[in-house]
Amino acid sequence: MDTMKSARKDDAGEVGSDLSEQIKAATKDNHVRAENTQLMLSYQKGQITLVQYKVLLCSLYEIYKALEEELDRNASHPAVAPIYFPQELARVESLERDLEHFWGSEWRKKVIVPAATQRYGQRLRKIGRENPELLVAHAYTRYLGDLSGGQVLGKITQKSLGLISKDGLSFFQFPGVSSPNRFKQLYRSRMNSIELTEEEKAAVLEEAVLAFELNIQVFDDLQKMLSVATETVNQPSDRFPAAILRSSPILQYTVGLCLALATIGVGIYAL
Numbered sequence: 001m002d003t004m005k006s007a008r009k010d011d012a013g014e015v016g017s018d019l020s021e022q023i024k025a026a027t028k029d030n031h032v033r034a035e036n037t038q039l040m041l042s043y044q045k046g047q048i049t050l051v052q053y054k055v056l057l058c059s060l061y062e063i064y065k066a067l068e069e070e071l072d073r074n075a076s077h078p079a080v081a082p083i084y085f086p087q088e089l090a091r092v093e094s095l096e097r098d099l100e101h102f103w104g105s106e107w108r109k110k111v112i113v114p115a116a117t118q119r120y121g122q123r124l125r126k127i128g129r130e131n132p133e134l135l136v137a138h139a140y141t142r143y144l145g146d147l148s149g150g151q152v153l154g155k156i157t158q159k160s161l162g163l164i165s166k167d168g169l170s171f172f173q174f175p176g177v178s179s180p181n182r183f184k185q186l187y188r189s190r191m192n193s194i195e196l197t198e199e200e201k202a203a204v205l206e207e208a209v210l211a212f213e214l215n216i217q218v219f220d221d222l223q224k225m226l227s228v229a230t231e232t233v234n235q236p237s238d239r240f241p242a243a244i245l246r247s248s249p250i251l252q253y254t255v256g257l258c259l260a261l262a263t264i265g266v267g268i269y270a271l
């Protein structure tokens with residue numbers, strides 16, 4: 001394992017010149033905002049529902065598919081190679097298992113994502129093509145998040161959804177990482193070894209702020225999509241007899257979701 005450089009602040013409490021320290025400091029406020037989105041607050045209160053989790057998985061799948069395709073394609077780029085850990089970190093296959101568990105074998109036809117998820121995917125593909133050195137900002141935001149707060153969220157998901165086994169929770173499991181803390185240290189040291197000009201470093205920090213913002217927008221869009229669905233089923237219109245809706249939870253969900261999709265502009269992919 002690499003000799004690890006610690007990302008501690010110096011005696012004056014100043015942020016040092018290491019990328020790992022600077023990126024953490026640059027995104028501190030955005031992290032707080034992400035934690036305080038409605039969706040993440042529901043999570044922390046143990047109130048995540050199956051519907052919320054199922055739609056979140058769809059968005060995570062689209063995001064990681066774009067991220068990991070771009071990391072794979074740029075694996076030998078000097079700014080990507082040091083932080084390229086497909087064996088340890090790749091999430092696409094685990095998300096596929098979870099999606100199949102919750103949505104069934106035809107899950108590919110059912111993946112539903114809001115506009116914000118599409119924008120996030122487009123951004124990842126654009127920088128993968130044009131500025132691969134910015135991928136580190138996105139890989140940091142997602143993977144270090146998954147290895148930090150994400151570990152607690154896995155336990156909360158299992159409890160909130162009343163899942164007896166770990167089936168459907170592959171996303172939170174990293175069998176190739178025996179100690180998340182030690183791995184995060186290694187990851188930080190690899191980030192710090194990337195050679196970047198001052199200009200590129202500033203662009204990476206800016207991209208990390210954007211990465212958090214894109215995540216916040218995805219959470220907000222998912223929340224809106226789900227609230228419209230809930231409000232709609234609670235106030236059925238004259239054209240749809242309330243009794244029929246009340247008698248069929250699947251119909252309730254479908255009608256609500258269709259209206260939500262129409263309201264906020266949603267992309268449906270048949271992969």
Ligand code: HEM
Nearest residue numbers: 024034035040043044140141142144145148149150212215
């Ligand atoms: C319920 C929501 C969340 C909770 C409770 C949470 C909690 C945490 C905790 C406890 C840490 C470790 C802090 C440390 O070691 O100093 C952490 C780190 C991190 N989190 Fe979160 N988090 C949440 C959401 C998010 C989200 C939505 C993202 C981004 C999409 C994110 C990205 C990160 C990153 C990148 C780190 C690593 C920071 C670093 O060491 O540089 N977190 N989080």
